Amino acid sequence: MTRRPPAKSARSAKVDALAIAIDTAIDAADRPTLEALDKRCAAMLKASTEEEARLWYYRSNVQAALQDITDAHSWKWRQPHRERQILYLRRAKATAGFAALGPEVRAQILTNLANTLNSLGRSIEALQLYDQALDQIPHFAVALGNRGIARAELARQLYDAGNAIVLMQAAAVDIGRAIAPDAFWDNDYPGAIDLYQRWLDWLTAVIAQNQPRAIDLDGFSLGRTKTEKRFRHWALENQLFLSPLSVLGPHAIAAADPFGLPPHRGSFDEPPHFIAWYNQMKQEFAAARLMLFESIDGNDRHYADRDLLLVDTLDFHAFGLKVEKQRIAFRMAYGLLDKIAGFLNGYFKLGDDPNRLSLRTVWPTKGQVRKEFADRPNLPLRGLYWLSLDLLAAEPADIDAIAPDAAELNQLRNALEHRCVVLREVDTTLPTGIVETRTMQEFRQSTYRMMSLARAALFYLSLAVGREEQKRDEEDTDDKIILSRSLGTYRGVVGYGEFG
Numbered sequence: 001m002t003r004r005p006p007a008k009s010a011r012s013a014k015v016d017a018l019a020i021a022i023d024t025a026i027d028a029a030d031r032p033t034l035e036a037l038d039k040r041c042a043a044m045l046k047a048s049t050e051e052e053a054r055l056w057y058y059r060s061n062v063q064a065a066l067q068d069i070t071d072a073h074s075w076k077w078r079q080p081h082r083e084r085q086i087l088y089l090r091r092a093k094a095t096a097g098f099a100a101l102g103p104e105v106r107a108q109i110l111t112n113l114a115n116t117l118n119s120l121g122r123s124i125e126a127l128q129l130y131d132q133a134l135d136q137i138p139h140f141a142v143a144l145g146n147r148g149i150a151r152a153e154l155a156r157q158l159y160d161a162g163n164a165i166v167l168m169q170a171a172a173v174d175i176g177r178a179i180a181p182d183a184f185w186d187n188d189y190p191g192a193i194d195l196y197q198r199w200l201d202w203l204t205a206v207i208a209q210n211q212p213r214a215i216d217l218d219g220f221s222l223g224r225t226k227t228e229k230r231f232r233h234w235a236l237e238n239q240l241f242l243s244p245l246s247v248l249g250p251h252a253i254a255a256a257d258p259f260g261l262p263p264h265r266g267s268f269d270e271p272p273h274f275i276a277w278y279n280q281m282k283q284e285f286a287a288a289r290l291m292l293f294e295s296i297d298g299n300d301r302h303y304a305d306r307d308l309l310l311v312d313t314l315d316f317h318a319f320g321l322k323v324e325k326q327r328i329a330f331r332m333a334y335g336l337l338d339k340i341a342g343f344l345n346g347y348f349k350l351g352d353d354p355n356r357l358s359l360r361t362v363w364p365t366k367g368q369v370r371k372e373f374a375d376r377p378n379l380p381l382r383g384l385y386w387l388s389l390d391l392l393a394a395e396p397a398d399i400d401a402i403a404p405d406a407a408e409l410n411q412l413r414n415a416l417e418h419r420c421v422v423l424r425e426v427d428t429t430l431p432t433g434i435v436e437t438r439t440m441q442e443f444r445q446s447t448y449r450m451m452s453l454a455r456a457a458l459f460y461l462s463l464a465v466g467r468e469e470q471k472r473d474e475e476d477t478d479d480k481i482i483l484s485r486s487l488g489t490y491r492g493v494v495g496y497g498e499f500g
Contacts, residue, residue, distance in 0.1 A: 015044070015051045022058050026065040034069075038062045053101055056092035057109055060085045064112070077369040077385060082116065086402045089113040094404050104186055107136040111143045118150050121383025124456045126150055127247040128239060141183035145196045148174030151247060152203060157380065157463050159262035163244045165212045170248050172203040217251035231293050240289050240451060242282060242458060257286060259459065262466040265476070277343050278462070281336055285454055288332035292447060295326035315430045318423045318440050326447055327416060327423075333450035334413045337391070340384070340457050347465065348372050359388045359457070377471070380463035387457055405449065412438070412446055 018040060025033040041059045045052060067074070067081035074082070092098060092109050101109075114129035130147035134140055148171040155167035175196045177183060222232040235241050236250035242257040261278045302321040310319055341362040345352050350372055352362065363369055363385055373381065390403040391410055401407065415421045421436045423443050438446075 012051060015054060018044075019054075019058060022062060026061065029065070029069050031066065031069055034062050034065055049095075049097075051097070053092045053095040053097040053109075054105070056088045056095065057105070060088035060092065060109075060112065063088060064116075077363075077374065077382070082120070083389065083402045086113065086116055087404070089116070090402075091404050103136040107133045107140045107143060108186060110136070111140065111146065114143070114150075115146055117386075118146070118153075120386045121379040121381070121460065122386055122456065123150055123154050123380075123383070124247065124459045125452075127154070131249070137184055139177065139180075139182055139184050141178045141185045142189065142192070144174050144183065145178030145192065148172070148178065148196070149199055152199060154244065154247065157466060158244055159466055160244075160258070161210075163258075165207065165210050166215060166245060166253075167247070168203050168207055169212065172200060172207060175200045175203070215253065217245075217248065217253045220252040220255065222252055222255055227297070230297060231290070234293055234297075235289060238448065238451075240455060242285065242455065244459075257282060259462060261462050262469060264465055264469045265472055274343070274347060274465075277339075277346070278458075281339055281343075281458060284332055284336060284339075285451075285458060288329040288336075288454070289451065291325040291332075292329040292451060295322045295329065296444070315422075315432065315437075316424045316426050316428055318425050323423055323440075326444065327421075330443070330447040330450050331413070331416055333447070333454040334409075336454040337388075337457055340461050343461060344384075347468075359384070360392055363388065376468070378464055378467045380460045380467055383460040384457060384464060387453060387460065390453060405446070409446060409450065412443075 018037065022034070022037050025037060038059055041055050041062070045055050045059075063081045063085035067079060067085065070081060071079075089109055089112055093113065098106065098109070110129050110133035114126040114133065117123075117129065118126035127147060127150055130143050130150065133143040134147070137143075151167050151171035151174065155164040155171065158164045158167070179193055179196050179200070222229045232252075232255040233250075236246070236252075236255055239246050239250075241254055242259040243254040244259060245251070246254040248254065260282070261275055264274065266272070266274075305320045337359040338357060341357040341359045342354055344350065344362055345354060345357055350362070350370070363373060368374075369385075373385070386402070389401065390406055392401050392406055403409075412421070415436050419436060420434070421438060422432070423440050424437050425440055427439045
C-alpha cells in the first residue's frame with residue numbers, strides 16, 4: 001500500500017498533521033486511533049471541499065489498514081473495509097482536485113485502486129488503472145511490477161495459448177523495467193524486488209520454452225474504408241474490443257473480438273446453448289459499440305430525421321437518430337449485465353426465476369452469498385460479483401455501493417426504461433416538470449461507463465467458466481463431451497449466415 005505523499009507547502013497544517021497521524025497509526029496497527037482519524041477526515045470533508053482529493057485518499061488508506069488488521073487476505077465475499085477503500089479511492093480520483101495533485105500522488109491513488117481491484121478478480125479494469133498510473137510516472141516501479149504480474153496472471157487464465165504468450169512477453173518487459181536501476185520507488189516495499197525477480201525468472205523460462213515468433217503489434221489492418229478505420233481507432237483508444245491483447249494498449253492486433261467461451265463439458269444430447277448464449281451477448285455488445293460510435297462520429301443529419309415534426313420546447317433539447325443510438329447503446333450495455341446473470345443461473349443450475357434476475361440480485365439469498373458460490377475458489381467469478389457492487393446503489397448514500405456513480409447508473413437505467421429522460425445540449429435551470437433531463441456530455445460519460453462494465457463482465461464470465469471447467473476436469477471422471485468453438489465460425493452476410 002502506498003501511503004502519505006511528500007508534504008507540499010500549499011497544504012494546510014491541519015491536513016498535514018492528519019496525514020502524519022494516519023501514517024503513525026497505520027504503522028502501529030492502532031484500530032481505535034484509525035477509526036477516530038477516519039471520522040476526523042469525514043468531518044473535514046463535510047465542512048469544506050478544500051483538499052478533498054487528499055482527504056479521500058487518506059480515508060482509503062485508513063480503510064486498507066483496518067482491513068489488514070481485521071483480515072489481511074480475506075476470501076470473504078463482503079469486506080466492508082475493502083469496499084470503503086475502493087469507494088474512497090474512486091472518489092479521490094473523481095474530484096476536481098485530483099488533477100491538481102502531483103504526479104506521484106496521482107500515481108499512488110491509481111496504483112492502490114488497481115492493486116485492490118486486481119486482488120478481487122477485476123483484472124481487466126485493474127490493468128487500465130495501471131496504465132493510467134504509468135501515464136503519471138512512466139517508470140513508477142510498483143505500477144510496472146504489479147501490472148506485469150497482473151498481465152501474467154491473466155495470461156495463465158486464457159485458453160488461447162497464442163494470446164497468452166504475447167501477454168507473458170509484455171509482462172516480462174514490465175517486471176524487468178520495475179527492477180531496473182532507473183525505476184522510481186515511492187516507498188520501501190520489503191520483499192517486492194525478490195517477488196518481481198521470481199516472476200521474471202518464471203516468465204523467462206516459459207517464454208524460452210515456447211520460443212514465440214516476433215509479432216508486430218501494429219502490423220494488422222484496421223479496415224478498408226476511412227469510416228471503418230476511424231471506428232477501429234476509436235474502439236482501440238477506448239478499449240472496447242473483446243480481445244485480451246487490448247490490455248497491451250491501442251495496438252492493431254487487438255482490433256477484433258476473438259474472445260469467447262473456453263471449451264466446457266456437456267452431455268452427448270446437450271445442445272451448445274451456453275455457446276449460443278455467449279454468442280448472442282457478444283453480438284449485442286458489438287451492436288451497442290457500433291451505435292455508440294455512430295452517435296458521435298460526424299455531424300451529418302440522418303435522412304430519417306428529416307420531416308419528423310417535433311415541437312421546440314425552448315430548453316436546448318437534443319433529438320435525432322444519433323441521440324437515440326446513444327440511448328440504445330446504454331440500454332443494451334446495461335441489459336447485458338442482466339443476461340450474464342441469466343447465464344450464471346443456467347450454468348450453475350441455480351434454479352432462479354429467469355424473469356426476475358439481474359446481476360445485482362443473482363448472488364445473495366436471505367442476506368448471504370448463496371451456497372452455490374460461497375466456497376468456489378474462482379477469482380474471476382468473484383470479479384463478477386465485485387463488479388455488480390458498482391451498480392448496487394439505489395440512492396447516492398447507499399452504503400453497499402463501491403462506485404460514486406452507482407446510484408446514477410441505476411437510476412438512469414430505470415428512467416430510460418420506465419420514465420421520460422430528455423437529453424440537452426447544455427445544462428440549464430429551466431424547469432422540466434415530470435420530465436427528467438441529462439446533458440449530452442453527462443449521458444455520454446455514463447454510456448462509456450456502461451460499455452466498459454459490460455465488456456469487463458463478458459471477460460470475467462468467460463474466465464470464470466474456464467476456472468470452473470478446470471476444477472470439474474480435476475474432480476469429474478464422467479464421459480461428458482467437451483463443447484468448444486470448434487463447432488465452426490459463423491460468418492454473417494446480408495439476409496442469412498454461413499459457417500466456415
